Amino acid sequence: MARFPRSIRGRLTTIAILVVAAVLAAGSSLTLSTVPDNLYGVVHSRVELAVRRVAAEARAGDLPTVLTPPARIHFLRVMSSDGRIIASTPATALQDAHLTEFRPGAPDTITTVERTAANGSEPEIHYLVQAVTVETPDGPVTVYGASSLSDVDRALAWIDLFVFVGSPIVLVIVGAITWAAVGSALRPVERISAELAEITGRDISRRVPVPDTGDEINALARTTNHTLDRLERSAETQRRFVADASHELRSPVSALRTQLEVANAYPDETDWKATGARTLAAADRLATIIDELLMLARLDAGAVAPRRVVDICRMVKDQARDRECGRVPIFLRLCTTAPVCGSPVQLDRLLTNLLDNATRHAATRIEVEVSVHQGQVVVTVTDDGDGIAPEDRDRVFERFTRLESARAKDKGGSGLGLPLSREIVAAHGGSLTVADHHPGARFVAVIPLYEGV
Incomplete structure (x- = not known):
């Protein structure tokens, strides 16, 4: 069994062909099962109506010698039981002997047959013939009527031609159009793929072409x-x-x-x-x-360090205790408790970096405040040093960036402390910013409060 095509172009073409084939199959089945019967039914009703009308006239004794056929009725004749022609349509080149060679069954019952007869020099024509026997004042007679089935045969021939010849042609056309349309639609994708295949790690400045299609x-x-x-x-x-x-x-x-x-x-x-x-x-x-x-x-790689509930207030107290003999004093304003779910190692590094930065720049004091506000733990570290200019407040979080004032105060810094601090806070779902304050600088770290039981 052939596998389904793997390319999008092949799959869409196959699906389109299968869908159209299903529609054509359903339509053809419905047409072949209903249209022939309907076409034959129209001719049958037409002939039966003409035959019964003539039979009624014969039964009443008002039968003319020359019968006038309705539209599309090609032949009418009334014959006695001994084979005499009592009434008939005007003589034509139609060779009608073959049309009246049968006798109907029970009286007043329509008998239907199909016959072929020549009409002059023309080839034989297919007719639907009906006959009925009725009683008249002069005895039983048989009424014959016939109508050509040529139009029906032509219509059915066209239907067969479309079903058995046209349908495959339609499927081929649908497949070709779908193949071409999908190929045209996917051509920009091929160009994009070709461009991407040529882009390497050494040169990623190239860009793929953007088609002006809006799709x-x-x-x-x-x-x-x-x-x-x-x-x-x-x-x-x-x-x-x-x-x-x-x-x-x-x-x-x-x-x-x-x-x-x-x-x-x-x-x-x-x-x-x-x-x-x-x-x-x-x-x-x-x-x-x-x-x-x-x-x-590790933070760039998205690695998640082991986490547990940590009290930021306790961590700040531990940091302040370790720095009691530092160059500048640290003044604390702490809430009762400030639990967060995080990595103790990373949060300790965050506080270490913020306090080291404040210690390098502070003139006389450092203030640390921890509060809880609207489901957030807010840690504020403030020094009274030279401060950070507004235009540099984003630059200080760039890796290996050190302002001139920082280089003058401490030649041993690396320019990684503040960028690492922001990455740590971001990894914990919070933010680290520089707030307006004078004199000095104020760093504000916001971390989601742990509210679990």
Whole structure:
């Protein structure tokens, strides 16, 4: 058994042919089962009406010698029981002997037969002949009537021609038209496929052609181009991310290597305690950058860290306790409890990054507020430093972006803390923004409140 075509063009063509074939089959079956009977029925009724009219005249004794046939009645004749012609239509070239060679059955019962007879030099014609025997004042007579079936035969021949010859031709035409129409409709798809096949990871700046049709293929092409735009931006971001990450990682590695090379070259003149402290600080910075890069990579990949109910207020208290001996004091304004469903590791990194950022820029104090509002936990971290200009409030969340003020205050930053913080909050269904505040900067993190039992 042949398999159904796998191409859209082949499937649609096959479906169109099958649908039309089913319609033609149903229509042909209905036509062949009803039309012939209807056509024969019309002729039968016409002849029967003429025969019964003449029979009524014969029964009443008012039968003329020459009978006038109605329209489409080609022959009428009344014959006695001994074969004499009592009345008949006017003489014609019709060879009628063959039409009256049979006798009807019971009296007053119409008998119908089909006969062929020649009409002059013309070929034989197919007739429907009816006869009935009736009693008259002069004895029993038989009334004959006939009508040509030529029109019926021609109509049935045309019907047979259409059903058995025309239907296959119609199916071929439908298949060819469907094949051509679907091929024309799918031609833009072929061009899109060809263009996509030539687009590689090294060059995704190319775009597929957009047909000016306004249909689904037009929407497909535009969606494909939008997807390619996003892929190009993602690839560019990835390349920039790799380049920036390489640069940021190179700095602490180079510093660490330089210090060790100097210490190794001049061992007697090296303050090993100070060198150890500096190399340890460089190693800590390197570890921090690697941890942030790994966490960003997991968030970009959509990995979901193990989650449980975490009290943000408790986490803030723990952070503040660990920073009691820091450069600037931290003032807390906390609600009773602020439970959220999240990753403890990621949320702790969020608070660490926000507080580290505030510590670097604060002049005299840091304020942390945690509140619950309309099903949201709102964490606000405020410092009294130089603040962030409105035009830079989105830039600070770009990876490896460090403002001039940040570079001046801390040369060891990586520019990953705030972008990672925003990614963490987004992964928890919230948002992280910079709010208006003077003096200093205010970061507002909003995370959905856990309301489960």
